[in-house]
Amino acid sequence: MTWTANSGLATLVILFLWRVDEIAEACSCSPAHPQQAFCNSDVVIKAKVVGRHAVDVGNDIYGNPVKQIKYDLKQIKMFKGPTQDFDAMYTPPISALCGVTLENDGKEYLITGKLETDGTMHVTLCDFIHPWEALSATQKKSLTQRYEMGCDCKITRCTSIPCMISGPAECLWTDWVIERTVNGGQAKHFACVKRSDDSCAWYRGEASPKKDFLDIEDP
Structure with a gap:
């Protein structure tokens, strides 16, 4: 087989497109009724976002730092969860990894999420996160x-x-x-x-x- 610049470029393009497609398919969630989201969650709160920044949460198996987005919260009401108030939640850094993007604009949200063993709250696109004013x-x-x-x-x-x-x-x-x-x-x-x-x-x-x-x- 003869290797040429064009064939090499074609291979790189195919690999790139495969990788993009792989990332795009990485986050997949089955739609849930709000009641299912409530029942399947460890934490359900009404809160507003007051800050957002990237943080290191450890290293992957190769020793590379793992980043997540930390949202600082002002909890308004708890509907389900432990007695503690939550002043923060964590989510993956990009939507392809099911990361959630919220604005620090004073808007109140209903947020459902999972409670980790260290007591922190984590959320993804598979959770039910909805503007409070849009709820019936x-x-x-x-x-x-x-x-x-x-x-x-x-x-x-x-x-x-x-x-x-x-x-x-x-x-x-x-x-x-x-x-x-x-x-x-x-x-x-x-x-x-x-x-x-x-x-x-x-x-x-x-x-x-x-x-x-x-x-x-x-x-």
Whole structure:
């Protein structure tokens, strides 16, 4: 085989494109209903960003420093987590690694994240991080009680018709097939709550559900 400058350049281009594609595919998350995000998180808080800077958090297996972005926070309210207040959270430095980008503009956010063994809070693009003002009244209300009532339920996302549930303790999430968005009516206005017979059903409304409710109720 004869090696030429052109073939070498072509090989480099292919390797470059492969690497870019690999990075682009590095962060992949399955959409989650806000209730799933709440139930699967160690920490759920309302907070605003007051600072942002890169920090070293150790070394990789080759001895190179590993950087993350540290967001300084002003915690406003805790909905789930330990008794401590969180004044910071950490995220990967780029979106290809699922890093989160937030602005230090005084905006309040609902933030869900994972608690590390050293007590620090870490977040990625796979977590539910949403401007507080963009949340519906039902979503805000559900953070204090209703979402937790359904953590034993399973929310199954429907991606194409037909779709179905496999048991009575599941709720079928159909926002994508009906509205072509994961931020549709069920995400904004419904919670999947366990009933007295241990089955689960969607519940709509700001009032707490009755103990033995049978059907979906309107506000």
